[in-house]
Structure formats: C-alpha cells, structure tokens
Amino acid sequence: MHIHIENDPAAAPALRLSSAHLRQALDAQPMLRGQFTLTENDDPAQTAAFLANCDILWAGRKLALDQFIAPRLVWVQVMSAGVEQWLAHWRSGVALTNASGVHGDKGAEFILMAALMFNFAIPGFLQDQAQRLWRPVFGGCARGKTVMMLGVGSIGRAAAKLLSAQGYSVIGVTRSGQCDADVARCIAIDELDEALPQVDVLVSTLPLTPQTHRLFDRRRLALLPKRAGVVIVGRADVFDYQALREQLTSGDLAGAVLDVYPQEPLPTDDPLWHTPGVIMTPHCSLDDHSAYLDRCLALFIDNLTRYRGGQALRNQVDPARGY
Amino acid sequence: MHIHIENDPAAAPALRLSSAHLRQALDAQPMLRGQFTLTENDDPAQTAAFLANCDILWAGRKLALDQFIAPRLVWVQVMSAGVEQWLAHWRSGVALTNASGVHGDKGAEFILMAALMFNFAIPGFLQDQAQRLWRPVFGGCARGKTVMMLGVGSIGRAAAKLLSAQGYSVIGVTRSGQCDADVARCIAIDELDEALPQVDVLVSTLPLTPQTHRLFDRRRLALLPKRAGVVIVGRADVFDYQALREQLTSGDLAGAVLDVYPQEPLPTDDPLWHTPGVIMTPHCSLDDHSAYLDRCLALFIDNLTRYRGGQALRNQVDPARGY
Numbered sequence: 001m002h003i004h005i006e007n008d009p010a011a012a013p014a015l016r017l018s019s020a021h022l023r024q025a026l027d028a029q030p031m032l033r034g035q036f037t038l039t040e041n042d043d044p045a046q047t048a049a050f051l052a053n054c055d056i057l058w059a060g061r062k063l064a065l066d067q068f069i070a071p072r073l074v075w076v077q078v079m080s081a082g083v084e085q086w087l088a089h090w091r092s093g094v095a096l097t098n099a100s101g102v103h104g105d106k107g108a109e110f111i112l113m114a115a116l117m118f119n120f121a122i123p124g125f126l127q128d129q130a131q132r133l134w135r136p137v138f139g140g141c142a143r144g145k146t147v148m149m150l151g152v153g154s155i156g157r158a159a160a161k162l163l164s165a166q167g168y169s170v171i172g173v174t175r176s177g178q179c180d181a182d183v184a185r186c187i188a189i190d191e192l193d194e195a196l197p198q199v200d201v202l203v204s205t206l207p208l209t210p211q212t213h214r215l216f217d218r219r220r221l222a223l224l225p226k227r228a229g230v231v232i233v234g235r236a237d238v239f240d241y242q243a244l245r246e247q248l249t250s251g252d253l254a255g256a257v258l259d260v261y262p263q264e265p266l267p268t269d270d271p272l273w274h275t276p277g278v279i280m281t282p283h284c285s286l287d288d289h290s291a292y293l294d295r296c297l298a299l300f301i302d303n304l305t306r307y308r309g310g311q312a313l314r315n316q317v318d319p320a321r322g323y
Numbered sequence: 324m325h326i327h328i329e330n331d332p333a334a335a336p337a338l339r340l341s342s343a344h345l346r347q348a349l350d351a352q353p354m355l356r357g358q359f360t361l362t363e364n365d366d367p368a369q370t371a372a373f374l375a376n377c378d379i380l381w382a383g384r385k386l387a388l389d390q391f392i393a394p395r396l397v398w399v400q401v402m403s404a405g406v407e408q409w410l411a412h413w414r415s416g417v418a419l420t421n422a423s424g425v426h427g428d429k430g431a432e433f434i435l436m437a438a439l440m441f442n443f444a445i446p447g448f449l450q451d452q453a454q455r456l457w458r459p460v461f462g463g464c465a466r467g468k469t470v471m472m473l474g475v476g477s478i479g480r481a482a483a484k485l486l487s488a489q490g491y492s493v494i495g496v497t498r499s500g501q502c503d504a505d506v507a508r509c510i511a512i513d514e515l516d517e518a519l520p521q522v523d524v525l526v527s528t529l530p531l532t533p534q535t536h537r538l539f540d541r542r543r544l545a546l547l548p549k550r551a552g553v554v555i556v557g558r559a560d561v562f563d564y565q566a567l568r569e570q571l572t573s574g575d576l577a578g579a580v581l582d583v584y585p586q587e588p589l590p591t592d593d594p595l596w597h598t599p600g601v602i603m604t605p606h607c608s609l610d611d612h613s614a615y616l617d618r619c620l621a622l623f624i625d626n627l628t629r630y631r632g633g634q635a636l637r638n639q640v641d642p643a644r645g646y
Contacts, residue, residue: 288462
C-alpha cells in the first residue's frame with residue numbers, strides 16, 4: 001500500500017513529517033515493517049499527482065478533497081482536531097481520522113489558568129494597572145465556583161478533570177446530555193439557557209458544526225451573569241464575537257480569555273485588540289510543538305496497526321455529526 | 324480576664340470584630356463561657372486607656388506596643404501573617420500569635436495561576452496585544468517545570484501541594500533546608516545560588532526578617548534564567564524592586580506577577596506600573612474578606628481554649644526568628 005505525506009510548506013519544521021521519520025516509526029512495528037510505499041510532498045502543484053496514486057494520506061495541510069481524483073484513497077489522517085473545512089469538501093467512502101486528544105494536556109492547563117485568572121479579577125486589574133489605579137478586590141477562593149464546559153471531548157474532559165480536582169463545580173454540556181467526564185453534572189445543549197445564570201466561567205471547546213455555529217449569539221451570551229468570564233479555545237464561530245465584545249465593553253461580562261478568532265491572524269484594525277477585559281493569545285495555547293508531531297505520529301502508527309488488523313480506527317470522524 | 328478588641332477605623336466592616344460577635348463565639352465553647360470581660364475600641368485616642376487594663380489583645384491594627392503602659396498584657400493576637408512592624412516595637416514577656424494559615428487556600432490558588440501564566444507566556448502576549456501583534460509561541464506543558472518556593476509556611480506549603488499535584492517539580496527553600504511540605508526537594512537558603520539557574524518560576528512567600536531583607540538583590544536575581552517568572556506574595560522588601568524592574572525591562576526575566584510593593588498603595592509615578600512583563604494585583608490576592616474574620620476568630624477561639632487549658636498556642640511568633 002502507498003502512504004502519501006502531504007506537508008504544509010508554511011508550517012514550522014517541527015510540524016512536518018518526513019518519509020524517513022515515518023519509515024523509522026513503521027519499521028519499529030513488526031506488523032507494519034515492509035508493508036508500505038512512502039511518498040512525501042510540500043509543493044501544492046504536485047499534490048494531484050500524488051493523490052491519484054495513494055491509498056492512505058497523512059495530511060499536514062487542508063485539502064479540498066473533492067477537487068482531486070483519488071480513486072485508491074481509503075483513509076485520511078489529519079493533524080488538526082477541527083475538521084469542518086475537510087468535511088465541506090469530503091468524498092464519501094473515505095475514512096477521516098483527526099488529531100483529537102493530542103491537545104489535551106496543554107489545553108487543560110490553559111483552561112485552568114484562565115478560570116483562575118477570572119477568580120483573581122486579572123482582567124480588571126490589568127485595566128487598573130494601565131491607568132495606575134490601586135483598587136483592591138478581596139474576593140473568595142476559586143474552589144466551589146461553577147465552570148460550564150461546552151464540549152467534553154479530549155480537551156474538555158482533561159480540563160474538567162483538572163478543574164474538578166481544584167474544587168470547581170463543572171457542568172458539562174454535550175449533545176446528548178451525557179458524558180463520562182469528571183463533572184458535577186452533564187446537561188444537553190437544549191438545557192443550556194436555564195443553567196447559564198449560575199455560571200462563573202464559561203469554557204468552549206466546541207467544534208464547529210451546523211449545530212454549534214453561533215450557538216452563543218447575543219441573546220444567549222446575555223444570560224450569563226455580569227461576574228462571568230468566557231474562555232474560548234474551540235472554534236471561534238460558535239460565538240458572536242461582536243456581541244461578546246459589546247457585552248464586555250458595557251460591563252455585562254467580567255472578561256474573556258480568547259485563543260481563537262473569526263479571522264486569524266486577527267486584523268490589526270479589529271476593535272477586539274483593545275476591548276476591556278479581553279486577554280488574547282494568538283491561537284497557540286493548545287498546541288505544543290515540542291510534542292505535537294510525535295503524538296500525531298504515535299496515533300497514526302496505532303491506527304495503521306488497527307487498519308492492518310481489521311480493527312476500528314481511533315479518532316474516526318463521523319461526517320454526519322461533524323466531529 | 325479582660326480581652327480588648329482594638330479595631331482599625333479604616334478597615335472594611337467585614338474585617339472588624341465586635342464584642343457581641345466575640346461573645347457569641349465564646350459562649351459556644353463551654354470552657355470559655357463566662358470567663359472573659361470584653362471591650363472594643365476603634366478610636367486611637369482611647370487605645371492607651373484600654374491597653375492599661377487588658378490581659379489579652381485582639382489587634383485589628385498595628386500598634387507600637389512599647390509606647391503603651393500595659394502591665395497586665397500577656398498575649399496579643401494579630402490579624403496579619405507578617406509581624407515585622409509589631410516586632411520592631413515589641414515588649415518582652417508578651418506572647419504574639421499571628422494569622423498565618425488564614426491565607427493558605429486562596430494564596431495557593433493565586434500562586435498556581437501565576438505559575439501557569441508564565442507557562443503560557445501571558446506577560447509577553449499582553450505586551451503583544453497592546454501593540455496589536457500576532458506572534459504565536461508554541462510552548463510545552465507546565466507539567467514538569469520547576470518552581471522554587473521561597474518559604475514553606477502555610478501559604479508556601481499549600482501552594483507546593485497544588486503545584487506538585489499539577490506536575491510541577493517544586494524546590495522548597497527554608498532556613499534549615501528541611502520542610503514537611505509536598506516538594507521534590509528542600510534546600511537551605513545558603514544553597515540558593517546554585518539552584519537558581521534551573522528555575523522556571525520563583526515564588527516568594529517569605530516574611531520580612533533581618534535574614535530575608537533584600538535576600539534577592541541584583542546579583543541573586545541575575546542568577547535566574549531569562550525564561551523565569553517571579554511571583555511575590557510575601558513581603559516586598561525581600562527583593563530589590565529596582566533591580567527586578569531593570570531585569571524585566573532588559574528581557575533578562577520573562578515576567579513578574581506582583582501582589583506586594585515597597586510602598587502601598589504604589590505611588591502613581593512609580594515606573595513599575597508600566598514595566599514590561601509586570602502583572603500587578605493591589606495586595607489583595609491572598610485576602611478573602613468573605614472568610615477572613617471568621618477564620619481569624621476561629622483561630623483565636625482555639626487559642627483561648629489552649630490558653631485556658633495550659634497548652635501551647637498555635638501560630639506563636641518567635642521574636643528572635645521574626646515569624
């Protein structure tokens with residue numbers, strides 16, 4: 001069988017897989033040794049020729065798959081967790097596996113940090129500091145406060161575990177209203193509205209699907225109490241960023257720690273840069289380049305073993321569900 | 324016996340103890356019921372008259388005790404953890420108990436937050452945000468990084484426990500080189516210099532004593548690596564703030580999360596307000612007004628029970644040691 005590696009010419013070297021590196025990983029597995037032909041490409045002009053002949057694709061960049069002729073292609077492993085751009089151009093009959101889970105550890109730490117920052121009023125103190133204002137706030141402990149975790153996939157689950165260990169009361173939100181994560185309770189998306197007024201910290205790890213697009217519109221954001229902070233590390237378009245910005249400016253929300261944006265890089269003239277209470281990180285807070293490629297590769301090797309053994313793949317996306 | 328409550332007229336109502344409140348707490352303990360005369364004062368002009376007659380003093384404000392005649396006074400319970408201003412005017416033969424331990428839970432959460440903020444490069448991203456710069460940094464997890472905890476009293480011990488649970492490697496620093504906290508290892512102050520180059524986050528919970536005054540001078544701060552962040556929640560004068568500011572400005576340190584300052588409130592013309600990498604909170608990050616008075620009172624009641632039973636008091640300060 002033929003595995004083709006399609007790298008992103010714009011990606012950092014630490015995120016590009018070489019065929020030599022993959023060969024080494026395959027050779028370490030007796031079941032996989034000598035079973036695959038490998039090719040590697042980072043020139044978009046050559047992509048079509050490689051896709052025409054490969055069985056399995058390792059995708060380091062996004063491709064509109066329906067625009068290629070790929071008669072032998074059976075499976076695509078991508079390096080991202082979100083796959084909405086892949087699914088917009090999908091070919092039926094091809095398996096898609098994502099990199100969900102690779103981000104869990106670092107993402108959970110980031111979410112814990114952000115939740116604590118709201119407890120200690122950091123968004124407000126940063127504004128005071130800019131104006132040289134000394135205005136102490138003697139608040140209580142984070143322990144016992146309520147975090148709503150939108151999406152309890154690998155990042156949400158890892159974060160719920162950390163937050164619960166820290167004494168937060170975590171409400172998980174899933175499509176079904178059920179999850180196996182370490183949460184105080186789990187509710188369905190259609191129960192959201194009644195729970196929102198009790199939330200101290202709202203965290204979104206949601207993927208973008210037709211069901212989650214603009215789930216947090218102006219009306220729903222307004223159900224959060226004024227003390228609440230918002231943390232967005234999933235897809236930006238789950239939120240109405242303009243409404244979010246307006247509610248922060250008017251003091252109807254306490255702050256926002258944002259890692260993702262409707263357009264990235266965020267345009268320099270976007271008013272979000274200087275919105276009161278906004279703390280921004282440039283879409284990097286879940287990605288750990290030092291470990292990312294190795295973790296994706298470990299997942300791929302595990303999946304190749306499963307594939308050869310006729311077992312179900314890990315992280316296989318359901319195109320109908322969208323994640 | 325006569326217990327006198329001396330309140331601070333400038334303190335928030337939540338921090339003032341009334342004699343009715345104390346009476347209620349005493350009456351709940353069979354051993355203490357009916358044993359004490361209580362007085363209460365918040366007028367500095369009347370303080371001398373009350374001190375002349377009391378046996379035990381609950382001190383909600385700092386007093387230069389050597390300037391009062393207090394022949395019957397045997398014990399002072401103060402509401403702060405740091406007592407250097409008391410000891411500068413101490414009377415021998417009087418027991419001093421402080422409020423150490425009352426801050427543990429909230430302080431530990433604050434320190435964990437600050438350590439995570441350095442891991443996620445928040446001090447740098449805040450500067451980028453102010454300039455509308457999009458410059459991702461794909462760093463690793465906090466797990467495995469090294470925190471040096473200066474002082475392993477109640478706050479340091481609680482913080483070490485949280486940080487260790489989070490996967491940090493914590494080096495405790497004490498006078499003796501020994502501690503019973505949850506640390507990877509404990510060193511003595513005279514072993515500091517060789518450990519500093521390995522530190523990712525330096526946390527100071529140290530009290531101010533002749534031994535700790537300016538312990539972190541310019542030379543010692545310079546032993547920290549450029550990647551290091553500094554968190555100061557103990558006494559400010561343990562550090563040379565001017566040297567700290569200069570090393571932050573030159574990029575020789577990654578950032579500082581500061582809750583305490585050489586002068587408070589920090590004067591508006593102090594350059595620290597706008598020093599790159601500095602995140603300031605106005606001396607409130609360990610104090611939880613919602614619980615503070617109740618916790619201090621619980622400690623006092625426990626100590627009164629011990630006093631009546633002839634047992635050693637909790638939190639008794641050794642004037643020679645300074646904490």
